[in-house]
Amino acid sequence: MSEARNESSIESLESSRPSTPIVEETRPDETDMLGEQSSTPKRDQKPKTQEEMIISVATAVLEEKKDKGVKVAAPEPFDGDRKETRRFLTEVEIYLRMHPTEYDTDEKKCLFFLSYLQGKDTQAWKQRNTDLIFDWKDGDEKLEWKDLKSAFKKHYLPIDIKADAQLRIEEMKMGERADNYVNEFRVLADESGYDDEALAHIFQKGLPFILADKILNQPQGRPKDLNGWYEAAIRFDEQYKYAKAVQKPRRFQMANKKKKKFEKKETTVNRMETGRLSEEDHREYMKDGRCFRCAKQGHLSRDCPMKNTEKAPEKAVKKTPREAYVKIQAMFKEYSHEEQKELLNIMEDEGF
Structure with missing residues (x-):
């Protein structure tokens, strides 16, 4: 911008009428001051106008900037690929x-x-x-x-650039981003010699199935040309990534101590249903002084009041989906509102 303003100033000054000349003061030659005659003939000093002096300075500034060169990225090294x-x-x-x-x-x-x-x-x-x-x-x-x-x-360079480009473009597959795929595809498309109809078919084959399906079934119909395929692929890919980022859960992991609170209640249910404790539960029960039979504190399993009330093990009957839902709902209601929220977060983190 500064260079453009300087050049504009120069042009406007050159087109204007010259003003009153400014005569530069001439210094006497040193030999004349010593009373000797100078052997070098004096050059006539031409008076410079104010506009000419400004033009001279501005031109020097522009030349100095040009000599410094414009900043441009250095090449990336070549390793033989x-x-x-x-x-x-x-x-x-x-x-x-x-x-x-x-x-x-x-x-x-x-x-x-x-x-x-x-x-x-x-x-x-x-x-x-x-x-x-x-x-x-x-x-x-x-x-x-x-x-x-x-x-x-x-x-x-490959001996047959065209054939090499054709082989490479037909093997191309989209990676993480559609825009990168489009940029790489365009380079090879220019070298391949294929027409746009063939390139659109090859481009479609390199897309993930879900993305290609969205493009083909969009309300306005499939793209009419190769550029339409490029634009649709980038647009749907960006929409998918945005939706995925928005729906990503905020809490990825619950604290261990919070998980244990639910694990103990779940363990009680499992204990009553299966009649067996895992090794980890066995150690936890011993540490907390719990009964191995009913999971309550204050007595040992041999003195458990529920010892004589247990029924003979019955053959497990698979519950219907509706019965399973009712049971899960009943268990869920046993927790407080805050515990329910934490339990839902755990289920979401575990992919339930």
């Missing part, structure tokens, strides 16, 4: 174009490019071309930037 060849070349070209004064020779461009080759899959190729620069002798042909790019493409 052929799928990243085009991406790497593009990033290098952008960086060099945005720093013309810093990389103004073929040698600087080549060294910058080679410095971003990393890993064992690029080491041999990098070393061979670096030697062409550092071991150059008179009479040898210098390595030029265009030749290095051409050699790099020949070595790392």
